[in-house]
Amino acid sequence: MLRAATLADLPAVQRLYGTLHPDEPPVAPAEARGILQRIIDAPGTDVLVLEHEGVAVATACLVVVPNLSRGGRPWAVVENVAVDATVQRRGHGRRLVGDALQRAWDAGCYKVMLQTAATGEDVHAFYRACGLTSRTKTAFTAYAPGFSVVGAAL
Template sequence: MTNTIFRLARHDDLDALLRLYRELRPGDPDFDGSPAALALAQVLGSEAVRLVVAECENQLVATCMLAVIPSLPLQGRPIGLLEHVVTAAAWRGRGIGLAMLRHVLALAWQAGCCKAMLLSGAQRDDAHRLYLAAGFDGDRERGFVVKAPAAA
């Protein structure tokens, strides 16, 4: 694997993060400027969220968000939710995504999480192989999603 540094995101990572998210979700409407900066500030200001980035050769090449959700069952241990896992296309196949997931899972276990989970698009077979390699089990539980209704 290329020499990779994992760290928490900073405000000055905004443009690089937006580029990564466009690769993950190319059909989404543009989101930048002040609204994007405000959204990033909210994420970075949340004690429950760790927005992790991977740097290689002074570039942001991957990111993953971990939300630590308080929970009452299982002796009150929190649940880790991973979201928006993306490695830039030019950097895939180098082990960065797997190392990122392992790093983020270590953060979840350090936070006392009883489990970590993520959702993935049903047709993203390459991503699913990555998640299995990181220890996720796609057959143990089933995820369901409902999207917010379109604005009227």
């Protein structure tokens, strides 16, 4: 089952997010609870959770942004895609990304953007198989002063 996260999903979401940045400490539970509540309350923003056999095995954040160009059609970004390593290559990631894309299309979005810091061809092939391309845009990223990004080429 794929659905929007609730506060009860916080431990599972934090566990999955921990796989994305294992060198970073998790957000403290009380603060994380407040952050997730703000996400839940924000129109157009969802942390998606994919369950398999009653266990959260994948998550991603989808943000749909109102837009004054492109005929007023919104655009979206998918961020923090994480799939539990024990269930990778079983279609869960593809289902998660596919559902995020469909939710964006259903919201009238004209495009969805996703960036990955992963450099492996297997990850890039996965996203291409999900219908994303890296051939049409060049992504630039700015990080807050003093924010250390391990492995990032700045």
